[in-house]
Amino acid sequence: MQGFKFKPIEFIPPGTKFHFVSHWRLALVETVVLAIVAVVLLSTWGLNYGVDFRGGTMVEIRTKDGPADIAAIRSKLGALNLGGLQIQQFGGPSEVLIRMEEQPGGDKGQQEAIAKVQRALGENVELRRSEVVGPTVSAELVTSAIWALTLASLGIFLYIWFRFEWQFSVSAIVALLHDVVMTVCLFSILQLEFDLSIVAALLTLIGYAVNDTVVTFDRVRENLRKYKRMSLGELIDLSVNETLSRTIMTAGSVLITLVALFVLGGPVIRGFALAILFGMLVSTYTSMFVAAPLLYVIGVKREWGTDAPVRKAPTRERVTFK
Amino acid sequence: MLNVTRWNANAVALICVLSLLLCVPSFFSPQTVSRWPFWLPKKQLSLGLDLRGGAHLLLALEVNDVRKDWLDALREDARRRLRESKIGVSAVGIVGNSVQVRVAKVEESEAALKALRQMIQQVGNPILGTSGNDVEIEKGEGGSISIAPTEIGLQQRVGNALASAIETVRRRVDSMGVAETTVVREGKSRILVQVPGIQDTAELKQLIGRTARLSFHEVHESRTVEEAKKSGIPPGYKIYPGDTKKEPDQLLRETPVVRGDELTNAQPSFDQQTSAPIIVFSFNNLGARKFGSFTSKHVGKPFAIVLDDKVISAPEIREPILGGSGQISGSYTTETATQLAIQLRSGALPAKLTIQQESTVGPSLGSDSIEAGKRATIAGFVGVAVFLILGYGLFGLFAIVALVVNLALIIVAMSYIGAALTLPGIAGIVLTMGMSVDANVLINERIRDERRAGKTLFSALDSGFTRAYGTILDTNVTGLLAALILIAFGSGPVRGFGVTLAIGIVASAFTATTVTRYLVSGWLRWWRPTAIPI
Numbered sequence A: 001m002q003g004f005k006f007k008p009i010e011f012i013p014p015g016t017k018f019h020f021v022s023h024w025r026l027a028l029v030e031t032v033v034l035a036i037v038a039v040v041l042l043s044t045w046g047l048n049y050g051v052d053f054r055g056g057t058m059v060e061i062r063t064k065d066g067p068a069d070i071a072a073i074r075s076k077l078g079a080l081n082l083g084g085l086q087i088q089q090f091g092g093p094s095e096v097l098i099r100m101e102e103q104p105g106g107d108k109g110q111q112e113a114i115a116k117v118q119r120a121l122g123e124n125v126e127l128r129r130s131e132v133v134g135p136t137v138s139a140e141l142v143t144s145a146i147w148a149l150t151l152a153s154l155g156i157f158l159y160i161w162f163r164f165e166w167q168f169s170v171s172a173i174v175a176l177l178h179d180v181v182m183t184v185c186l187f188s189i190l191q192l193e194f195d196l197s198i199v200a201a202l203l204t205l206i207g208y209a210v211n212d213t214v215v216t217f218d219r220v221r222e223n224l225r226k227y228k229r230m231s232l233g234e235l236i237d238l239s240v241n242e243t244l245s246r247t248i249m250t251a252g253s254v255l256i257t258l259v260a261l262f263v264l265g266g267p268v269i270r271g272f273a274l275a276i277l278f279g280m281l282v283s284t285y286t287s288m289f290v291a292a293p294l295l296y297v298i299g300v301k302r303e304w305g306t307d308a309p310v311r312k313a314p315t316r317e318r319v320t321f322k
Numbered sequence B: 001m002l003n004v005t006r007w008n009a010n011a012v013a014l015i016c017v018l019s020l021l022l023c024v025p026s027f028f029s030p031q032t033v034s035r036w037p038f039w040l041p042k043k044q045l046s047l048g049l050d051l052r053g054g055a056h057l058l059l060a061l062e063v064n065d066v067r068k069d070w071l072d073a074l075r076e077d078a079r080r081r082l083r084e085s086k087i088g089v090s091a092v093g094i095v096g097n098s099v100q101v102r103v104a105k106v107e108e109s110e111a112a113l114k115a116l117r118q119m120i121q122q123v124g125n126p127i128l129g130t131s132g133n134d135v136e137i138e139k140g141e142g143g144s145i146s147i148a149p150t151e152i153g154l155q156q157r158v159g160n161a162l163a164s165a166i167e168t169v170r171r172r173v174d175s176m177g178v179a180e181t182t183v184v185r186e187g188k189s190r191i192l193v194q195v196p197g198i199q200d201t202a203e204l205k206q207l208i209g210r211t212a213r214l215s216f217h218e219v220h221e222s223r224t225v226e227e228a229k230k231s232g233i234p235p236g237y238k239i240y241p242g243d244t245k246k247e248p249d250q251l252l253r254e255t256p257v258v259r260g261d262e263l264t265n266a267q268p269s270f271d272q273q274t275s276a277p278i279i280v281f282s283f284n285n286l287g288a289r290k291f292g293s294f295t296s297k298h299v300g301k302p303f304a305i306v307l308d309d310k311v312i313s314a315p316e317i318r319e320p321i322l323g324g325s326g327q328i329s330g331s332y333t334t335e336t337a338t339q340l341a342i343q344l345r346s347g348a349l350p351a352k353l354t355i356q357q358e359s360t361v362g363p364s365l366g367s368d369s370i371e372a373g374k375r376a377t378i379a380g381f382v383g384v385a386v387f388l389i390l391g392y393g394l395f396g397l398f399a400i401v402a403l404v405v406n407l408a409l410i411i412v413a414m415s416y417i418g419a420a421l422t423l424p425g426i427a428g429i430v431l432t433m434g435m436s437v438d439a440n441v442l443i444n445e446r447i448r449d450e451r452r453a454g455k456t457l458f459s460a461l462d463s464g465f466t467r468a469y470g471t472i473l474d475t476n477v478t479g480l481l482a483a484l485i486l487i488a489f490g491s492g493p494v495r496g497f498g499v500t501l502a503i504g505i506v507a508s509a510f511t512a513t514t515v516t517r518y519l520v521s522g523w524l525r526w527w528r529p530t531a532i533p534i
Helices: A021-044 A070-078 A106-121 A135-163 A166-189 A196-226 A232-242 A244-264 A267-298 A314-321 B006-022 B030-034 B063-084 B106-117 B151-174 B201-209 B225-231 B285-297 B334-345 B363-392 B394-417 B423-452 B457-489 B493-527
Strands: A056-063 A085-089 A095-100 A125-133 B054-061 B089-095 B098-103 B135-139 B144-149 B182-186 B190-196 B214-218 B237-240 B250-253 B263-270 B277-283 B303-307 B310-313 B325-328 B353-361
Touching: A021 A166, A021 A232, A021 A267, A056 A106, A070 A085, A070 A095, A070 A106, A095 A106, A106 A125, A106 B201, A125 A135, A125 B363, A135 A166, A135 A196, A135 B353, A135 B457, A166 A196, A166 A267, A196 A232, A196 A244, A196 A267, A196 B423, A196 B457, A196 B493, A232 A244, A232 A267, A244 A267, A244 B363, A244 B423, A267 B363, A267 B423, B006 B394, B006 B493, B054 B063, B054 B151, B054 B201, B063 B089, B063 B098, B063 B106, B063 B144, B063 B151, B098 B106, B106 B135, B106 B144, B144 B151, B151 B182, B151 B190, B151 B201, B190 B201, B201 B353, B214 B250, B225 B237, B225 B250, B250 B303, B263 B334, B277 B285, B277 B334, B285 B325, B363 B394, B363 B423, B394 B423, B394 B493, B423 B457, B423 B493, B457 B493
Parallel strands: none
Antiparallel strands: A056 A095, A056 A125, A085 A095, A125 B353, B054 B190, B054 B353, B089 B098, B098 B144, B135 B144, B182 B190, B214 B303, B237 B250, B263 B277, B277 B325, B303 B310
16 A cells, blocks of 8 residues: 555544543532433423423424514414413524424314414415424323333343343443533533434434443453453553554544534524534543443442452462563 | 445445436426426325315214214124024113113023024134123123123224214215315224315315215116107106216116115125125115115116216116115125125215314415425524534534435435324424434544544544444434324324434434444545544
């Protein structure tokens, strides 16, 4: 391969010696605080549920004659007495999202409401999309979303338990819930619409965010076999440092694609992209600063790979791995 | 690991080339593709409703209607059987979820029980272990007998009702003349209707909610359709078109003899003498009387069965049909007989359908979403490619080749299994691009570690691949688990996202390991490098 003189950049130089585990108290406090904040946030501020979960009607419109005047639309629609109304800009300046609570009169009532809205807004408005969700379906969607999230977490917990040990599994699942809760909190604080696609994002997060932790733990397990005398704290720190380059490379490429999706993917998918983007960012932090210290706190049994007992051949061990 | 057999290498190369070729049609418009010569692949990725625009309805069958109808039928059946066995009853009525019978003389209750037990039918699938009786008949005190539908029996009834409701809805939606409509079962008691390209759901809903007009008509005795077209249609008659090409048009009296709402059942069956497939049907009392008097006057002549103004069959009256039930025989196969029985049953909707969810997407939003999706995909790809080449140089380039094959595989897999691409699905593809390079990152970082540990070029590469595999497996399994749960619990676009993600993970597990490995192995063989370029 002559002429190929390009030298790749090592974004993370080898042999870093950052301390992760020694901050375990901080990590623990942060996790507990997050849990409290989440409970408080969700019980007071709450989530801004989309029509999928709340039931009701959502209409997206686009004005044909220049930017939409939200205030004017609000006053026009307010006069219709349709109950709770949410009107917001969505995407471009001429696109507006209108959400109404469920109207009385069953399915007919919803249709009439959409028609009324269209009439009130006049001719210069194009109906981009509409969605009507009845109470049965919305209740079912809530249940199935909760089931899906629980099952996915449980599945990951069991899989890691099966592949590693319960201590790894507990640390990984705490880190995972940390990411999911953090993302839900973001949606609560910013009052962004929380709909089915956000649940899909959280599920994806559950499947992908755990990757960093798994890779780190994989290295911890390997090092446990390799360095039988090293203290657990040092060993975990070493493992995180050794996998740091991979963590940053993967996080980098995932974040590049997610930023592309968030910026260019259009308004319909923006919330979804944001949930995964934020969750993945948090998960990169979590795998290093929560999962690893937690594993240290819980402790691991040290008899990995009992095929070469420690005490019998300490010298050979050292020679082999120097 | 790096010693690749020729056969393996060729197989992987073939898969890569094939997937790259087969995904090509998806990048052109359907019009362009339809003009291609016959030997070129033409299968394209289909777009979900959120990208092409259209309407989506989720209809729920009223299960209580089905239950009520069944209880009514059970009550009538019980009454009839006891009458035929000449057992006197003091009361037959529906109490809650069961039919309660009280025989007049307590000593006849055993005989009554025996007669009623004949109503029990086995339903369900014995192979799957889900079979059982459709009703439970038990004797209470003082000559009372209860007939209670079982859960499994109700499920079967709901299933039948749903099948005929789907048939009815499909006929009606098809009559709109829109291509590529979807009418499918969703869960136990729901129907999903998707009609691309329409905005106004009012017309669609009206069409679905309409009661179908099934009717039995008298065929004009002497004049044929051709004659009528030439010499004029006699008053009171009308030409009804055939439902299919095979079914000829008929000149029929406009006022039907009997209407479909008087039909109580229709089942495919076999003629006892000739064992040819037939359809047996039965009317209610009023329908039976009307049909009986009509058929006694018209033996040997045809009558026509008309569904939604189209002739679905015009069998000949062999003998007067007086008992309210009769059979339709003709040149039916088992399949066409079943089909016609379903059509007859589904003439009217078996139970009320309520709309539980509906959504519409306008064409402007759909095409905006496609554009946005394209831009995000291209930007994501370029970004990842630059990042990988910066980080891993030549090996980054190998990873990009694997990524391209991965994307092609996703497109090909989705177009050939018929999974529609939705907007979240595009997100799934973009995400897969970012995530699937993880396998290559793991391999490359491993190679760096091994080299630092002082291994030689070949063994560093080889053990880099080998030792990264366990980790790659773990990370893919967790991702796949989440994707499968998305498919199981999601619906519509979310399920589309799950499907894309799952396909992406499987494809990336394949490409990231084989494709890059073979590229590295080929590079070793051809260039005989002396140092690892990462």
